[in-house]
Amino acid sequence: MDNCPALSRILWSCMLLSCLCGLSYGTELSFVTCGSVVKLLNIKHNVRLHSHDVRYGSGSGQQSVTGITSVEDSNSYWSVRGTSDAVCYRGTPVKCGQTIRLTHVNTGRNLHSHYFASPLSSNQEVSAFGEEGEGDHLDEWTVQCSGSVWKREEAVRFRHKATDALLSVTGEEYGRPIHGQREVHAMTAPSQHSLWKAMEGIFMKPSESPLGNRDSSHSHTEF
Template sequence: MRLLLLAELALGLALGLGAAAAGGGSEPDAVTCGSVVKLLNVRHNVRLHSHDVRYGSGSGQQSVTGVSAVDDSNSYWRIRGKTSTVCGRGTPVKCGQSIRLTHINTGRNLHSHHFTSPLSGNQEVSAFGEDGEGDYLDDWTVVCSGPYWARDSEVRFKHSSTDVFLSVTGEQYGRPIHGQKEVHGMSYSNQNNYWKVMEGIFMKPSELLRMDPYHSEL
């Protein structure tokens, strides 16, 4: 299944589907379910990232970090409906909606729980599950203004079960992931919580017909 996701990503980029948000005086495009994107922490200028390296403490689950590299393939995440639901490809994500973010290269979901993060002592954020299936602790609420999550807007992600915000505060790892920054959950909102969509494939309703014969919704 992950091979299909990677093939779709390569196909989409080859077809030019990773276009930037609409410019000019037009209304910004909404971020949609099924899209595969990179997310930039605005304050610290790092992209949400994961890889098959586990935490040496806490839960021992797959680590989630922030990286400054723009072209790292381990920074792609698929936007999906919350646990046990399906959000159809091309469906705009509403402000206040709960979603999952599935890491493309490992098939694990962005996750949080009551473990302490290794560097800052905040709440641990990990990647959890297999082939896109985990549990209710994979759900995050999109906090934004307006009716929909707009591609050019800065948004926050609030963990639906523990109410922490997905954050970066600058703590940096040593080996084996030297230079990567800690991603964690914070109990309050501040400038460390804001994220913006960057590179990716943005699904539109018209693309549903072309893509769906080849794979099923995750």
């Protein structure tokens, strides 16, 4: 999928549309896999990681990333992908300590961070960057969890590989035009503000082929 980002976005859009039109299936998967499309909940503040085609008015001027309380918003879906240096084969469980990219499904931009100051708290800015799923090394995040793989029921952290800061929410709220949305930023010290859990989404199943061939089977949770 990483080699055909435009095709991938079309595929995910079709999948999401079919689910939103009434198709919903339970899943036996207990872990997050490469190629899955998920919503991520900050468990301290009960907001889902969100983005939209609204740019910051300061700092980098890149696409903003926020936290929202709404469960249904389609702008909160992120695709779990590999990096330019390490392919993340569809359906493979994401390991604790693995570096991934999170691509915003509706805009094709990657979760990104750098040393710009965030607009409300002056912590490290988090933005969405790139085109059609391709950006740069500042789009890479390491999954921090306690076992061998990223379990769906587990609260995990995402550490920005280049700056060593953690994806966080501390409660600052925006005014117009995105009134009530929370600032998402990155902070060096781990805390309750940097714990996230995989929620609604489409979870790709590992291949069941005895030869180990990778397939495109998937399972859904209810949206």
